[in-house]
Amino acid sequence: MFKYFFIKELKETLRDARFQVMGGLVFILLITATLVGYRGFDQLQQMRKQAQQQVRQEWVGQGNKHPHSAAHYGHMAFKPKPTLSFMDFGLDSFTGMVVYMEAHKQNDILYSQAQDSTSLIRFGEMTIAFVLQMLMPLLIIFLVFASITREREGGTLKMMVSQGVSTRKILLYKISSYSFITLLLFLPAFLIASTLLFRQSHTALQTHLTGKFFTLLSAYWAYFMIFIVLSVLISAFSKTSRMALVQLLGVWIFFCILMPKATANIADNLYTAPAKYEFDDVIKKKVEAGIDGHNPSDKRFEALKQQTLKKYGVDSIAKLPINFSGLAMQVGEEYTDQVYDQEFKKVQQVFKSQNRVSEVAGLINPLLAIRQVSMGLAGTDYHHHVKFATEAENYRRKMVKMANNDMMVNHKPGIAYKDYKVGRGFWESLPPFQYKMASLNEIVQQNLWGIAALLVWFLGGFALILYRSSSISIV
Amino acid sequence: MKKLLLIYKFEWKNLIANRIMVLIFLLLILSGLYSIYYGQTEIKKQTTHIGYLKQQEKVRLDTILYRMKADTSFKANKAAFQRAQNPAQLNRFVKAYAINPPSPMASLSLGQRDLQPYYVRLDATGFHQQMNTSEIKNPLKLFTGNFDLAFVFIYLFPLVIILLTYDIYSAEKEQGTLPLLASQPLKVSQVMWIKVSFRLLTILGLGLLLTLLGVVLNGISIAHNLGKISQWMAIISAYTLFWFALMYGIMALRKSSAFNAITGLGAYLMFTLVFPALLNIFINIQAPPPAKNEMTNLIRTRSSKQWGNPKSWVFKDFYLKYPQYNDGDTLNFYKWLYAGYTITDEKAQEVNGQFHRQIQKREALGKQWLWITPAVLAQEKLNQVAQTGHRAQQQYLQKAQAFHAQLRDFYYPRIFKNKKVTIEEVNKIPRYSTQEVKRN
Numbered sequence: 042m043f044k045y046f047f048i049k050e051l052k053e054t055l056r057d058a059r060f061q062v063m064g065g066l067v068f069i070l071l072i073t074a075t076l077v078g079y080r081g082f083d084q085l086q087q088m089r090k091q092a093q094q095q096v097r098q099e100w101v102g103q104g105n106k107h108p109h110s111a112a113h114y115g116h117m118a119f120k121p122k123p124t125l126s127f128m129d130f131g132l133d134s135f136t137g138m139v140v141y142m143e144a145h146k147q148n149d150i151l152y153s154q155a156q157d158s159t160s161l162i163r164f165g166e167m168t169i170a171f172v173l174q175m176l177m178p179l180l181i182i183f184l185v186f187a188s189i190t191r192e193r194e195g196g197t198l199k200m201m202v203s204q205g206v207s208t209r210k211i212l213l214y215k216i217s218s219y220s221f222i223t224l225l226l227f228l229p230a231f232l233i234a235s236t237l238l239f240r241q242s243h244t245a246l247q248t249h250l251t252g253k254f255f256t257l258l259s260a261y262w263a264y265f266m267i268f269i270v271l272s273v274l275i276s277a278f279s280k281t282s283r284m285a286l287v288q289l290l291g292v293w294i295f296f297c298i299l300m301p302k303a304t305a306n307i308a309d310n311l312y313t314a315p316a317k318y319e320f321d322d323v324i325k326k327k328v329e330a331g332i333d334g335h336n337p338s339d340k341r342f343e344a345l346k347q348q349t350l351k352k353y354g355v356d357s358i359a360k361l362p363i364n365f366s367g368l369a370m371q372v373g374e375e376y377t378d379q380v381y382d383q384e385f386k387k388v389q390q391v392f393k394s395q396n397r398v399s400e401v402a403g404l405i406n407p408l409l410a411i412r413q414v415s416m417g418l419a420g421t422d423y424h425h426h427v428k429f430a431t432e433a434e435n436y437r438r439k440m441v442k443m444a445n446n447d448m449m450v451n452h453k454p455g456i457a458y459k460d461y462k463v464g465r466g467f468w469e470s471l472p473p474f475q476y477k478m479a480s481l482n483e484i485v486q487q488n489l490w491g492i493a494a495l496l497v498w499f500l501g502g503f504a505l506i507l508y509r510s511s512s513i514s515i516v
Numbered sequence: 517m518k519k520l521l522l523i524y525k526f527e528w529k530n531l532i533a534n535r536i537m538v539l540i541f542l543l544l545i546l547s548g549l550y551s552i553y554y555g556q557t558e559i560k561k562q563t564t565h566i567g568y569l570k571q572q573e574k575v576r577l578d579t580i581l582y583r584m585k586a587d588t589s590f591k592a593n594k595a596a597f598q599r600a601q602n603p604a605q606l607n608r609f610v611k612a613y614a615i616n617p618p619s620p621m622a623s624l625s626l627g628q629r630d631l632q633p634y635y636v637r638l639d640a641t642g643f644h645q646q647m648n649t650s651e652i653k654n655p656l657k658l659f660t661g662n663f664d665l666a667f668v669f670i671y672l673f674p675l676v677i678i679l680l681t682y683d684i685y686s687a688e689k690e691q692g693t694l695p696l697l698a699s700q701p702l703k704v705s706q707v708m709w710i711k712v713s714f715r716l717l718t719i720l721g722l723g724l725l726l727t728l729l730g731v732v733l734n735g736i737s738i739a740h741n742l743g744k745i746s747q748w749m750a751i752i753s754a755y756t757l758f759w760f761a762l763m764y765g766i767m768a769l770r771k772s773s774a775f776n777a778i779t780g781l782g783a784y785l786m787f788t789l790v791f792p793a794l795l796n797i798f799i800n801i802q803a804p805p806p807a808k809n810e811m812t813n814l815i816r817t818r819s820s821k822q823w824g825n826p827k828s829w830v831f832k833d834f835y836l837k838y839p840q841y842n843d844g845d846t847l848n849f850y851k852w853l854y855a856g857y858t859i860t861d862e863k864a865q866e867v868n869g870q871f872h873r874q875i876q877k878r879e880a881l882g883k884q885w886l887w888i889t890p891a892v893l894a895q896e897k898l899n900q901v902a903q904t905g906h907r908a909q910q911q912y913l914q915k916a917q918a919f920h921a922q923l924r925d926f927y928y929p930r931i932f933k934n935k936k937v938t939i940e941e942v943n944k945i946p947r948y949s950t951q952e953v954k955r956n
Contacts, residue, residue, distance in 0.1 A: 059778055081800055081801055084801065096813070113820065117812060131659075132655040135659050151808070151812070154800070156632060157806065159878075159906045160627055166797055166800075167793035167796065171789075176790075179785065282774075283773070286777070298671055298675075299547070299672075301660050306657075310557060314652050315652060316652065317650070317651045396654070423654070423655060423656055
């Protein structure tokens with residue numbers, strides 16, 4: 042029975058000029074987006090990889106010098122493009138791509154692509170995600186809006202029901218037919234994508250690549266199903282095809298054009314992040330006066346001095362068996378780190394709360410849900426950005442600590458700064474910067490709202506079909 | 517003329533009798549009002565920050581004056597007094613903000629203002645070194661963009677235009693009223709023209725209304741910004757006309773309502789979503805954004821060499837280029853520090869020139885292809901009027917650099933000639949003037 046439905050729908054669809062144009066277009070765009078997106082990704086990935094290697098070579102080959110001078114010279118961390126990011130650029134064009142890591146201070150992650158672009162960048166980038174999130178729903182709407190109304194207007198719905206096919210069955214058959222047709226459209230692009238992906242998997246940065254890829258695939262499939270079910274439902278409950286189309290287009294405009302912007306803007310007004318200068322001021326103040334405001338830096342220094350002298354049982358710094366400057370610097374560094382962590386967490390919390398608004402709004406708008414899940418799996422969402430920032434900062438601390446420790450232990454008092462030097466072996470003992478992407482498990486946990494929203498939409502749609510299909514008017 | 521008014525009257529009655537259309541218009545006006553409110557809050561945040569920064573700048577100058585006037589017979593005061601007099605230390609303490617204040621129309625089209633820095637803290641040390649900061653911004657917010665009035669015009673107006681025009685002719689045909697219409701003394705094509713012109717005037721009127729609301733609610737002075745406001749209206753009108761012309765062309769094919777609606781929407785999709793997205797990636801592949809990390813690398817390498825080499829390493833280059841500062845001193849710490857800043861900054865300037873050329877190449881590519889998408893074209897023009905686009909940012913950065921040169925001209929002669937800064941001279945320290953921006 043389903044076979045007849047499917048063949049009928051497929052034939053009708055393929056014969057439909059509108060579908061030929063729209064479907065053909067989406068198909069071509071999808072292939073273009075895959076190839077072009079991959080090219081863009083590859084270009085950036087190569088560039089950053091090379092730059093990272095170059096910086097490493099410069100670090101290792103910096104010659105003999107004092108470890109603290111080397112910590113000032115520092116290191117740079119480039120944000121690698123995650124392997125799956127060619128499918129969804131996500132926030133990558135709007136976040137910085139490199140951070141300079143040096144002694145004493147935490148630098149910003151700099152140079153976003155968007156800053157070097159015209160307002161064009163605000164109109165979006167052609168990626169698989171763009172086509173699937175924005176255009177595919179529209180195609181589905183065009184495909185499905187008349188699915189029930191046409192049968193009713195032509196009298197075939199009455200005929201089917203009179204032959205003993207329940208309306209519920211009709212709806213379910215329609216839904217499955219369309220889901221197959223949609224699958225036919227987007228599967229080729231995914232096949233190309235997977236070839237591109239697994240061809241280079243030996244160098245892949247991302248862990249759980251296969252798992253992420255297939256989770257992404259099923260998330261998008263669920264997203265399409267939501268639109269198919271929604272369209273069939275609206276078609277079933279509309280009097281005319283025209284009404285169904287108008288309503289569905291209204292839904293699309295609301296979901297894809299109006300709401301995403303409005304949500305992000307409202308969230309931004311709800312939770313305010315500090316300006317950069319405010320952030321810097323607070324850090325400076327807290328480092329100087331102490332985190333609680335009662336522990337100024339000179340007092341902290343004095344206390345450390347007394348404590349160290351007592352520990353080694355001597356009465357002056359010159360008699361210490363260790364280099365006190367190295368120790369003081371490391372202790373100071375750790376204090377600053379504490380302050381920085383505290384403030385940075387606050388900012389992150391503000392942004393996470395802002396983003397939470399969009400996440401929860403996924404329950405109203407499936408686009409917001411899939412957008413979040415897709416970015417997360419592609420490794421281009423805010424969580425990944427924070428992860429990169431944190432790992433770069435940890436690496437900086439490792440580097441600085443290594444330099445300070447060496448200075449403390451090996452740079453004996455009495456030797457001038459310019460006379461104490463370490464060389465290549467020491468530089469090499471700092472492992473190269475490597476950034477591990479979040480695991481599939483972590484991503485799922487970070488995107489629970491998005492996944493839940495997709496599930497609610499998906500199951501809610503089917504529940505409506507099951508419980509309300511009997512109330513559809515047949516004539 | 518009488519007939520024209522008669523048809524307009526009936527069209528108007530038709531329009532307000534149609535509940536859905538009235539609802540859509542209300543929604544459009546509400547979106548417009550929200551966008552005005554939103555643009556206002558964004559710009560207000562920026563002006564509050566700017567106000568605070570200006571005040572901070574003043575506080576610092578006052579502190580300097582206070583320290584210079586203080587009784588130096590106290591030990592603590594004396595040290596502060598000496599620091600205040602030393603040009604090298606004074607420079608680091610004062611710092612000035614080069615500020616890009618929002619232009620009067622900025623809140624209507626926020627453009628790149630949320631993406632780009634609008635204040636930089638500057639002193640006479642290396643310019644490019646001081647530019648390496650970024651604002652704390654939620655990338656998701658930057659990604660979704662702003663719900664400003666320009667967005668309402670560029671994304672929402674075309675949708676309403678499509679809705680208003682797709683069935684002007686076809687509905688008469690589909691309802692069977694076409695023969696009736698044809699039997700009237702007016703030609704069918706004339707009636708169609710009048711109907712289209714009625715809708716055009718309605719939309720243009722709405723555009724004018726929203727613009728005026730935006731102007732009034734933001735307290736933008738009409739008298740001072742008449743030129744800007746009329747430019748804005750001209751862009752909106754041209755963009756609206758484009759969509760009407762397109763829909764008229766589709767109508768002229770005399771196909772069904774469904775065909776018109778889908779073709780119109782297809783065009784909308786192409787112009788506002790597909791073409792811009794394709795163009796974006798095309799530009800990125802043809803002329804990728806400059807690898808600005810080279811700047812960071814240059815600065816850190818130079819700085820490491822400066823500290824790792826004897827002082828003469830810097831002075832050799834510096835005195836050759838700036839013989840006016842050469843008094844044979846190759847030991848002074850501050851002279852050595854500031855000489856190094858200048859030499860590094862000059863090298864950085866060369867690298868920056870390369871970046872600039874690459875960015876210009878990107879801009880040129882964009883300009884060359886922008887005509888394929890009127891939506892982006894209109895956005896660019898609106899940003900130009902509001903002075904919130906990429907170009908305005910470049911101009912601001914140039915101004916900031918010119919200001920930095922002023923700072924250098926003030927401090928460097930004093931540092932290299934071993935002069936103290938006197939209390940009278942504190943008022944001569946260059947301050948960034950935003951006046952010129954307003955006049956433009």
